[in-house]
Amino acid sequence: MSRLRTSPASSASASWPVGRGRPPTCETVAVTVVAVLSMKGGVGKTTASLGLASAAWHRKLRTLVIDLDPQANATMSLDIRSAPFTSNDVLSDARPGVAVDAVLASGWGDNVKVIAAERSLENRSVELGRNSAQRLRTALATAPRHYDLVVIDCPPSLGELTRNALTAANQAIVVTEPTMYSVRGAAEALEAVDIVRNTSNPTLRTTALLVNRYRPEDRDHRLHLSELHQAHGELVFAKPLADCQGIPHAQRAGAPLHSWNSPGSREAAETFDDLLDFILPPPPPEQPMINIRRFFT
Numbered sequence: 001m002s003r004l005r006t007s008p009a010s011s012a013s014a015s016w017p018v019g020r021g022r023p024p025t026c027e028t029v030a031v032t033v034v035a036v037l038s039m040k041g042g043v044g045k046t047t048a049s050l051g052l053a054s055a056a057w058h059r060k061l062r063t064l065v066i067d068l069d070p071q072a073n074a075t076m077s078l079d080i081r082s083a084p085f086t087s088n089d090v091l092s093d094a095r096p097g098v099a100v101d102a103v104l105a106s107g108w109g110d111n112v113k114v115i116a117a118e119r120s121l122e123n124r125s126v127e128l129g130r131n132s133a134q135r136l137r138t139a140l141a142t143a144p145r146h147y148d149l150v151v152i153d154c155p156p157s158l159g160e161l162t163r164n165a166l167t168a169a170n171q172a173i174v175v176t177e178p179t180m181y182s183v184r185g186a187a188e189a190l191e192a193v194d195i196v197r198n199t200s201n202p203t204l205r206t207t208a209l210l211v212n213r214y215r216p217e218d219r220d221h222r223l224h225l226s227e228l229h230q231a232h233g234e235l236v237f238a239k240p241l242a243d244c245q246g247i248p249h250a251q252r253a254g255a256p257l258h259s260w261n262s263p264g265s266r267e268a269a270e271t272f273d274d275l276l277d278f279i280l281p282p283p284p285p286e287q288p289m290i291n292i293r294r295f296f297t
């Protein structure tokens, strides 16, 4: 395990790409910090995290992906080869603002940054005492203000790492598949969000329940989707994500889905465009043009 530097003064701009001017001071803008979680493994948390990052990449938004899964799948798909500091170091240190030292450039270009995961993150999946779920939030401090979007990819459990993600986030997306246990699994994940909201993070809200690998021609899928609608109403995101081979192919190649050209990948990318629209704050209303001539004549 490496030790992070102490660089509170440098931290605000350390991750800001050269040549883009001063980091924005968006004190009044609530940056979207979204945790992507599920009760079950393999349902598409990393796919949803990367899909959102890819939609943001396509729009040239400044994006930070925080990988909190010891499997480090998001880290690999963002084409990170080595990481001197990881989310494990960030959680272990947890001094205010220290997370900035772990921010790395991704292989997707200047706008997408990463805090990488590593296997030893597993050691942090048990509770580390009082306030242990606050460690990521403390370590991030004001860092999210320098991005348009922060995405936190959670491990496949609702344990300590996911609690850290939910405490640092202001939105939660629960991912589920349209299968027999999905209704119950989704309810448990939503309950985990409620607990964190009620105990430590009142600003947290559940934004969407994303149904992944939906096949409309499958009767069981239609049945389970309708059960999810009955149980969770409008929380179920209107556009389920279809099965699409382009998704694993792009992930394996370490490329954004939006750069992938294969049957179905355009449709999957559009689902993430819509999900991104759904989670980002609406753009400010356009200011009416002032007719300067009228003032001076």
Ligand SMILES: Nc1ncnc2c1ncn2[C@@H]1O[C@H](COP(=O)(O)OP(=O)(O)OP(=O)(O)O)[C@@H](O)[C@H]1O
Pocket (backbone or CB within 6 Å): 038, 040, 041, 042, 043, 044, 045, 046, 047, 048, 069, 071, 073, 154, 155, 156, 212, 213, 241, 242, 243, 244, 245, 247, 248, 249, 251
């Ligand atoms: N809609 C989809 N179409 C095709 N393949 C998909 C789709 N969604 C996910 N996959 C593939 O399924 C596998 C599991 O998905 P993913 O890694 O996103 O799940 P996860 O919930 O993050 O898993 P874990 O709990 O292990 O972290 C990956 O290989 C991914 O590429």
Ligand SMILES: [Mg+2]
Pocket (backbone or CB within 6 Å): 045, 046, 047, 069, 073, 153, 154, 155
């Ligand atoms: Mg994953």
